[in-house]
Amino acid sequence: MSKDAAGKRPTIVDVARHAGVSTAAASKVLRNAYGVSPQMKAKVQASMKALGYRPLASARGMRGRTQAVAVVVADLHNEFSSLLVEGIRQEAERQKYRLLVAPAGSGKEAQNRMVEDLIDRGMDGIVLISPLGTDAELETLARSIPLVVLGRHASSSDYDSVAADDFNGANLVVDHLVSLGHRRITYVNHTTEGTNDARLPEEVRVRGYVDAMIRHGLGDAIDIIQSQWSQEGGEQAGTAILSRADRPTAVFAGCDVAAFGVLTTMWNARISVPNELSIVGFDNIFTTSLAPISITTVDQSGLDMGAAAGKLLLERVGGRTEPVNSMVQPTLVARNTTAAPVMAHRKREP
Amino acid sequence: MSKDAAGKRPTIVDVARHAGVSTAAASKVLRNAYGVSPQMKAKVQASMKALGYRPLASARGMRGRTQAVAVVVADLHNEFSSLLVEGIRQEAERQKYRLLVAPAGSGKEAQNRMVEDLIDRGMDGIVLISPLGTDAELETLARSIPLVVLGRHASSSDYDSVAADDFNGANLVVDHLVSLGHRRITYVNHTTEGTNDARLPEEVRVRGYVDAMIRHGLGDAIDIIQSQWSQEGGEQAGTAILSRADRPTAVFAGCDVAAFGVLTTMWNARISVPNELSIVGFDNIFTTSLAPISITTVDQSGLDMGAAAGKLLLERVGGRTEPVNSMVQPTLVARNTTAAPVMAHRKREP
DNA sequence: ATAAGTTCGTAGTACGTTATACACTTCTTA
């Protein structure tokens, strides 16, 4: 009985011995490096198969590539994040790369620790979804590992970015509502205390809303409710609107989940949507398409954004250094929560 | 200028030199092993902090623990999977372990490759969510790495499992419908060709349905539609039901997403839910709670299941070998898609 | 004072892989 058979995992040394070549040769075959004849390649590959050899990533990571990238995400509950991740995964798979998803939890600290950890684990590159750090921090990070930032409007020379054109997306929404005849359009904003980063999607969207309102001559009608982009945040915003003497005819909730919240409040208050109030979301998550809900929203094609990010990352891993900042155009998906406003109790003119 | 300052990442050798001790001593401090004086410990830790040293997981993984576990999941779109993952993550975090999520994609082959890859990457343990393999394959796998299986009714001596009591869950649904006065209750089954595994949740649920029907003396009314647990599958099942001359008064869709499909079909066909048809889901995913939808369903508390799985895995990593197979009890969440049947067009008795 | 522990610290090697440097053939080309 040979000593290989002793239940241990086969190493590249075992493969080389089995094939009767040097370990260096076996290694070359493994990473199909230059300088190996077809015969030798066949022989070594046969031995690998015979022994059931698989390279050990930990050992591999000490010298060269890991063939793995990671995406850091705060939270997997967000359906849109899942879409982005799936997009990255598909692209990674196409290029024989592994994608690992790293749920960091909320908070900048947790996120930073996770990123460090991934570097320590020898990831070849990292995608960050809507990261919290400052530009300077991202720059520094990008100098230690190939980096792509997803869902944040960046223009760095050290990393790539992919983002939806949130400004234009917000424009589409306002245009749609105005074309239906709305004038009093309320926007639900997402505010995080402390962070005040003009590059975050929420900041860009609110600017898009303001800009579009002004463009339509509705500067006086600008109305922004500070809340959170969550079910609860949407419900609170809805409640705030209901308590007004003079209600808007349409609400742009900023994101789909918040739109759910607004919708819930209206449902409970027996306010008819879209007759008494039009509601628009953002993201086009699956649930918005369900027949009983059918929310008008903005589609960002998360799958494409993810795939684009994956592609850029792997290019960067492959050696590209010129930065690419790409922006994908969102589209409006008109459904059943928007309609022309009913001009019932019109505000008296002075 | 010292040669440490040359932009390179500090290693344990740098730390040792900085502290004026041997690398072995530094290593001991790092893993707080036996045989290190308080002074030395303080000195080395100071050097680590000063140099910003972080151990390299890849190198570490070649010898001992990685302090990381992974969860393999086919698909992150499934909202319930996200809940499970979050549960595991929280438990892992509590115990200072890293959780990485590995989206395998669909198919048994892809899943197996992913698992091998994770082993190669030196994961300390693995959680599998509703794995596709046979019992024998899982046993084999469990012998090479600590393993916990989630969402599959197993009883192995080599790995742990956590599953909801799907049999009882199905019973709760039928009991609820029968107590409302329903007798003709249709079940939407999830069928995967090839796999016929009695331990899968779908198989257990259908047995629970059949058993409960018989227990209520409704054996003759048993009606199972073979479909898929997806939006489309639910829609198809709904269409099939609509085409019947003699329709059931209630549909148990097997899972929430399928219930959405049934609901969509009924909505489009202007069938009033729950008046003309009651619908029940399973999983209690967030969307079911939305006011305009409000589906009656069964809650499995995914967060708890995930946390339980995480706990078991880390125990196993820590050395436990006796298997634990735990089952969590689901609860019925009655909402607005179930009501007493309207006895309008009653089938004539012979 | 000496033997027998303890406690603290170090040398050195193993882990599995990559990759550089080099030697030996065989093919081109002037």
Place this chain on the structure above:
DNA sequence: TAAGAAGTGTATAACGTACTACGAACTTAT
């Protein structure tokens, strides 16, 4: 035909950490 060039394989030094053995210093028991 000599001199390079291209092709093919090997020896071996890293990579950063863990850990076994072992020695030195310091206590304690006799």
